[in-house]
Amino acid sequence: MKSDPGLYGYLPWDRRPQIRWPNGARIAVWVAPNIEFYELDPPVNPQRKPWPRPAPDVTAYATRDYGNRVGHMRMMRVLDQFGIRGSVSLSTAMLTHHPEIIALVLERDWELFSHGIYNTRYTYGLSEDQERAMIIDAMQRIREYSGQHCDGYLAPALSHSEHTIDLFAEAGGTYTCDLFHDDQPTPVTTRSGKRFVSVPYSLELNDTIVYVVNKIEPRRYGEMIGRAFDRLYAEGERSGTVMCIPLHAYQVGHPHRLAAFQRALDHILSHDGVWLATGREIARHYLEHYYDQAMATMREIEESTA
Amino acid sequence: MSLDEKFLSYEKLRHGMDHERYEWSMLERREPVTWPGNAPLALWINVCVEHFPLNPQSAGFKAPGNMTMPYPDLRHYTLRDYGNRVGIFRILEALDRHGFHASFAINGEVAERYPYLAQRLAEVGAELLAHGWNMDCAHSSAVDEQTERQWIRQTLAALEHLVDQPIRGWLGPARSQSSRTPELLDEAGITWCADWVNDDLPYRFRTDAGDLVNLPLSLELEDRFIINDNLHSETEYADQLIDAADFLLAEGRERGGRLLALNLHPWVIGQPHRIGQLERLFEHLYGLGDLVWSAAPSEIIAAAGFVLEGSGLGD
Numbered sequence: 356m357k358s359d360p361g362l363y364g365y366l367p368w369d370r371r372p373q374i375r376w377p378n379g380a381r382i383a384v385w386v387a388p389n390i391e392f393y394e395l396d397p398p399v400n401p402q403r404k405p406w407p408r409p410a411p412d413v414t415a416y417a418t419r420d421y422g423n424r425v426g427h428m429r430m431m432r433v434l435d436q437f438g439i440r441g442s443v444s445l446s447t448a449m450l451t452h453h454p455e456i457i458a459l460v461l462e463r464d465w466e467l468f469s470h471g472i473y474n475t476r477y478t479y480g481l482s483e484d485q486e487r488a489m490i491i492d493a494m495q496r497i498r499e500y501s502g503q504h505c506d507g508y509l510a511p512a513l514s515h516s517e518h519t520i521d522l523f524a525e526a527g528g529t530y531t532c533d534l535f536h537d538d539q540p541t542p543v544t545t546r547s548g549k550r551f552v553s554v555p556y557s558l559e560l561n562d563t564i565v566y567v568v569n570k571i572e573p574r575r576y577g578e579m580i581g582r583a584f585d586r587l588y589a590e591g592e593r594s595g596t597v598m599c600i601p602l603h604a605y606q607v608g609h610p611h612r613l614a615a616f617q618r619a620l621d622h623i624l625s626h627d628g629v630w631l632a633t634g635r636e637i638a639r640h641y642l643e644h645y646y647d648q649a650m651a652t653m654r655e656i657e658e659s660t661a
Numbered sequence: 662m663s664l665d666e667k668f669l670s671y672e673k674l675r676h677g678m679d680h681e682r683y684e685w686s687m688l689e690r691r692e693p694v695t696w697p698g699n700a701p702l703a704l705w706i707n708v709c710v711e712h713f714p715l716n717p718q719s720a721g722f723k724a725p726g727n728m729t730m731p732y733p734d735l736r737h738y739t740l741r742d743y744g745n746r747v748g749i750f751r752i753l754e755a756l757d758r759h760g761f762h763a764s765f766a767i768n769g770e771v772a773e774r775y776p777y778l779a780q781r782l783a784e785v786g787a788e789l790l791a792h793g794w795n796m797d798c799a800h801s802s803a804v805d806e807q808t809e810r811q812w813i814r815q816t817l818a819a820l821e822h823l824v825d826q827p828i829r830g831w832l833g834p835a836r837s838q839s840s841r842t843p844e845l846l847d848e849a850g851i852t853w854c855a856d857w858v859n860d861d862l863p864y865r866f867r868t869d870a871g872d873l874v875n876l877p878l879s880l881e882l883e884d885r886f887i888i889n890d891n892l893h894s895e896t897e898y899a900d901q902l903i904d905a906a907d908f909l910l911a912e913g914r915e916r917g918g919r920l921l922a923l924n925l926h927p928w929v930i931g932q933p934h935r936i937g938q939l940e941r942l943f944e945h946l947y948g949l950g951d952l953v954w955s956a957a958p959s960e961i962i963a964a965a966g967f968v969l970e971g972s973g974l975g976d
């Protein structure tokens with residue numbers, strides 16, 4: 356085990372290249388709906404139990420199934436209203452279990468990126484070969500179903516190995532959503548040396564973390580989104596920032612939560628200079644225009660302080 | 662290091678669900694439901710009337726609210742019992758003020774211990790639901806079939822003399838089910854259950870015997886979940902429910918009838934500092950007038966187009 360993941364160098368907030376998003380936008384906002392399948396009775400990973408109660412954990416399973424039966428269409432209507440295209444963190448098993456939902460996603464020209472096969476299959480304990488096979492399998496499923504190249508990865512249930520990001524880069528991926536170290540994209544070092552980046556996802560504004568882990572009230576979630584946006588928008592004048600809102604239809608899609616969320620989007624969309632992007636678009640823009648500069652700045656800082 | 666091949670094999674990867682209990686179906690792809698009087702919103706108020714034994718066995722898992730301290734956990738035992746002595750009567754008054762009807766999901770052992778309360782609830786209730794024997798009788802694979810069958814029978818026997826009609830509805834303690842519970846419910850004459858919280862409207866639920874209907878009783882919107890699990894204030898509780906009601910009402914106007922399933926625990930919402938916020942919620946719902954159809958759960962299931970009769974839909 357390593358004491359540092361070794362995935363990125365130090366790039367202080369006051370030494371950033373001046374990022375400008377397309378059309379001079381100062382903030383890139385992307386919304387990442389997780390479209391997930393959780394199994395009722397999966398094989399139990401030795402390091403992490405899927406459910407708190409003995410199988411079948413009817414409550415935990417049904418809670419998530421609510422998103423697929425009820426939440427997604429409701430959430431999509433809200434995003435449609437604001438012209439927001441989602442970047443879908445996809446349990447690729449959904450392509451087979453519930454293609455009706457994926458059809459709605461593709462009609463809207465949303466991006467699909469990989470979130471593994473099932474959100475009840477964790478990376479823990481997989482050999483490198485097994486993990487590689489799983490990563491490639493999920494990417495192929497996306498390609499075969501949608502024709503999209505899978506550019507991004509959020510490991511299933513945020514479960515990782517030391518090689519997760521190396522393997523995804525080697526398989527042809529462009530960006531990871533698994534790192535929470537920054538409010539801008541950053542270069543990520545992988546063993547293949549490919550040009551690969553982190554696109555900021557978010558735990559702090561992730562509805563599941565907000566509602567389930569931090570137990571935040573729905574109206575306050577709306578306030579948090581507004582506050583985060585206001586700050587990132589202001590700072591984006593100096594150098595463009597990224598704000599991600601990760602969603603789960605089984606959380607934000609409940610009737611006591613959507614109105615407050617809608618007000619938060621309304622606040623964001625009342626501003627000029629907001630680039631409504633997808634994860635892939637942010638990664639590409641950064642790779643093309645700022646990746647080399649960021650690498651050079653990191654080298655300079657390293658050399659000047661060595 | 663590697664895992665067994667089963668971790669990368671997906672035997673239930675197929676169209677639809679990964680089990681046989683119900684058909685995959687999206688709410689908005691179904692025929693819209695019309696409630697009586699064309700009300701956009703049906704209101705189901707359910708009150709759980711529960712007994713938490715002082716000496717829990719906790720087979721399988723502990724239902725929320727169960728004892729947590731070393732024996733004898735007097736603090737939690739008595740705080741739960743508060744609901745049956747005091748809190749429930751505050752809820753009854755609040756219901757009465759606005760003419761709302763509630764169903765009561767009663768643990769069989771409550772009826773045995775407090776016949777006065779059980780009779781009172783049977784008189785004023787829109788419907789009684791069997792709520793398992795007590796809150797320590799969670800249904801799970803840790804319990805054998807015979808025990809589970811006996812809990813169900815014992816519960817129904819304790820409740821059935823209270824009402825003229827047989828009891829048809831079931832809510833497991835903590836919405837618990839083992840893999841065989843639905844079959845055992847069907848066998849006992851239950852026709853619908855409320856345990857699966859995966860929808861906003863009722864749907865057909867398969868058992869190896871006859872079919873049941875599942876009428877989801879929202880967990881996310883229940884008092885215990887919001888106040889005890891999420892630690893939100895009573896004011897926030899009412900705000901969230903008001904937001905939910907308004908949202909569902911608007912959706913119901915556009916897309917067919919919706920249901921607000923409001924689950925209450927007298928030991929939670931019946932506390933003196935909280936009951937006023939339940940009353941505020943009731944006032945809001947009452948103020949919506951004819952837009953809200955307050956009904957018994959069996960009426961809601963019937964209005965949604967399901968026929969409940971005999972000892973199971975498929976019999």
